[in-house]
Amino acid sequence: MIGILRPYLQYESLQDIPVRDLLAKGIRGLLLDLDNTVAPWNDKSLTREVKDWFDRIKAAGIKACIVSNNRLPDRVSAVADVLGILYVYKAAKPRKKAFYLGLETLGLKNSEVAVIGDQLFTDVFGGNRLGLMTILVSPIDEKEFAGTKILRLMERMVGRKARFTRNLHKI
């Protein structure tokens, strides 16, 4: 896989990311993709597991901000409000501006922030461009924006599975 597309860590889902590992890595804030990372595409339902994970994040003092390419402010704010977190919509990831906006919203330094998302070409590529820690998760379900399906084909070409490049437990 091309280096700039390589996530720092990879997990099956958001709720599988251990909060203590984030803290151990000095992470104080998260920039989270919305569609198929936090909630299914165009669906504002949140699972109990996702809500519980956000409760643990908050209890640990880690700030969170959704950075979504979704153009509908109501869609993005509906989820962010339920979780009680910040948000940026119409972000235009992988453009650097999208992540700068997120960093500004969190008020944290690059070294303190991780990007979490389900797409290599928007979330991982964009986060890596700024030198942020990037964490790839598997998409929640198969329903997604038509444009995303093209990116999925490209993801298959570069490969996206089992890329624990800098595993926390590796010696």
Ligand SMILES: [Mg+2]
């Ligand atoms: Mg997504």
